[in-house]
Amino acid sequence: MDVTPDKRERIIAAASRLIVKNGLHCSMAAIAEEAGVATGSLYNYFDSKEALVLGVYGRMAEQMTESLSVQPDPAKTPAERMQVYIADYVDFIWSDPQRARLFDYLENNPLITWADAKTIFGAFVDYAIDLIAAGQESGDFRPGSPTMMASFIRGAIRNTLKRRRLSAEPLSDAERLLVIEMCWAAIAA
Template structure:
């Protein structure tokens, strides 16, 4: 029985798992087998492997946007918006170890062109830059390139959580707080 009833989504999930395990060495037939579909079915959804890989990127980007690009209704300041984003990013990276490994792999081994990556992740990246710019304008965040500052924050979170996972540790509330506090300590004005 299908765990994920939508065949296209099953194919994307299978491709993501195999990319994490084997890199791009995974064949279309291996992806089909992992997704429990006929190899020919892949080509009903994706004309080639490059299009399938782009679909994996789009899927990750959509998950990030849904989880992280929220308007904070109760927010009272740009600093609170940024703090909320940092907390959500910690949760997003921690809650799904396989997705975190996929994102880490894709971030370190770009499989699509820069223009495609910019198109796929542009709204998400711009959202983060906007949070930094607003916090800078309010005097809460140090001067500097917003892109660089947000990249530092997201990278620090991903790497800290990766180390916890490698040790087999749980994310204790005190560790979660420490990671958020270290991010603020690094960017606060």
Template sequence: MDVVPDKRQRILAAAARLIVRNGLQCSMAAIAEEASVATGSLYNYFASKEELVLGVYTQVSAEMTERLMVPPDPSLSAREEVGRYIERYIDFIWEDAQRARLFDYLDNNPLISLDDAKTVFGPFVLHGIAMIEAAQAEGAVRAGTPTMITSFLRGSIRNTLKRRRLTETVLPAADRQLVADMCWAAVRA
């Protein structure tokens, strides 16, 4: 049983666990059971499975926003800001295997509309675009669509660490640096 006292949070946590374990075919009844709430109670918080999945997306987005959307540090160059972002994203993906798998699953099997996804992740995506545009203006990042460059960085990190997580429980500092260096090498000007 989850020890999270807030029912809504328990439901979201249960849905996230079951989506990782069983995919989107998990039933609302199974989610309610996993959350230790009555199925009817679950519907008091989420009117439909789509709404519940949107809640899970929103929670993942909030975690990403909190950890990765830090204001620019005026003492750092735009290149250093990109490097800091890469390192924070590596840590964000590595530290919670379930969250990383959930993000990959939701990203590849969306149950919500593209418009909802844009609304939920829009601020996070716009932050990445602005960071890349600033680095491009500084001449530190290669020319190209900032959206594609930030998507490449995030996808490269997620996929590399997903494979690594299959055989390792700890990400050695040298390997973490290698991932960061490879990301930077791919986008530098």
């Protein structure tokens, strides 16, 4: 049995592309063809379509965690760390239109349980919650649920950039800064 990480990544990437293009109406055979693997080989990695979709969610969570959950710089205040997080999240969402569409599709058509979502995205979500809680302790952020505030920021960025992406023009520096400043204004004390 040929079980290689490269093949697994090709399968996840193919599934991601087809989910963006066709939703979940794509067959395992179509995913295998898109990935350049035999359908039977696909089942060496994912025993069902549900397992493959969990793999897609997991890969997205890994990318988000790797890109956005960085070790805090002790020289920076909680406010500075949060501003970096917001700017990095804007860049993460804007930099890959397909990934943004995939995330949007999966978020609007949840295919996993709340418990699975918490397990898969927990490290990434907890990072932002901890940043906000630290900012509240230092007096830099308004009071309120850190969970709700973190969710608001991420949703505001994704939705704003989704609408902005309807234009063929690149995101300007002024627009990027505006999104960052609006998110900051929503949580600053």
